[in-house]
Amino acid sequence: MGIGRMAKIFIDGEHGTTGLQIRSRLEGRTDIELISIPVERRKDAGARAEYLNNADIAILCLPDDAARESVSLVANGNTRIIDASTAHRTAEGWTYGFAEMDKDQAKAIATARYVANPGCWPQGPIALLRPLITAGLIPDNYPVTINGISGYSGGGRSMIEDYESKGEDAPEYLPYGLTLNHKHLPEIRSFAKLAIDPLMQPVVGNFAQGMITMVPLQLGHLPKVPTGVELHAAIADHFASLEGSVVEVAPFEAIDRSPEIQPEVFNDTNKMRLHVFANDKRAQAVLLAVYDNLGKGASGAAVQNLDIMLRG
Ligand SMILES: NC(=O)C1=CN([C@@H]2O[C@H](COP(=O)(O)OP(=O)(O)OC[C@H]3O[C@@H](n4cnc5c(N)ncnc54)[C@H](OP(=O)(O)O)[C@@H]3O)[C@@H](O)[C@H]2O)C=CC1
């Protein structure tokens, strides 16, 4: 960063789900100084302003409105921001914090003042779809549907408390977003390079963390029907060309099921694994991503972005 001393890092919202996880990932690091607001002052705008303006990098782990407020509280013209909320993901002047999205994305994050950390649901579909649309294997006006399942920590502190108070009585499998207006639509459309909004069909399960996102593809109507091998190669080539990627692409194989393909396998890591399954005779494919909603889906990605920004 060229500041000639240890970088000061402030987590605004450090007592919430994402904030606590970032804190525990950063604790013990000797290359940064964590500055920490007392819990009883966490919603005091004056105190937050003091910490925000004193930080070299502030990580916002807040509801959208509070995140917008934090940005407005920075008056020093210097503090760099990583926002974990939805507030700025498609906003002008903000760099999207999905380092593996493009060859040059990590470089853009490294020098950005404002970085919008990606949403948990969007990251899998963007990782899967963007290389296919870039390669021209599926058109940008393809009517994409996205389904999958997330652990209940995806809903933050209030959903965690709700599920944990109900225990086994909490719903095992609860479809939601049934008004078809999920908050992640603009972000997915924009960064997957889609020309039209996808249809999202999210489910929350009775487990704390981890997720799977899936994109089923009916390919038979396309002028040129891509094979499973072609879809897999486009995705695998994209990620193979990146340095320092935490996203891996599983080999292309025909399997009916696997104990490795379930939402919790990457819990407490920053990993994401992508799969392509296909039946060429039927002209059908399923793209699938496995990751931790609190890892690559939130705090892991935030720490990854922080490290990229610190390296400059
Ligand atoms: N959980 C997840 O899987 C993911 C979450 N995110 C995003 O990260 C952000 C934080 O989410 P999450 O950690 O789950 O949420 P939580 O509700 O667990 O934590 C939010 C924290 O912000 C505090 N807070 C609320 N309002 C204010 C305010 N006005 N000023 C200061 N602090 C405030 C809350 O305090 P109190 O609890 O006392 O109200 C709480 O400590 C959200 O925008 C969410 O969309 C992103 C990716 C994944």
Ligand SMILES: CC(=O)N[C@@H](CCC(=O)OP(=O)(O)O)C(=O)O
């Ligand atoms: C299970 C659950 O409710 N998940 C939340 C998403 C989690 C979240 O906070 O969204 P970001 O990742 O964009 O911040 C939802 O679908 O709205």
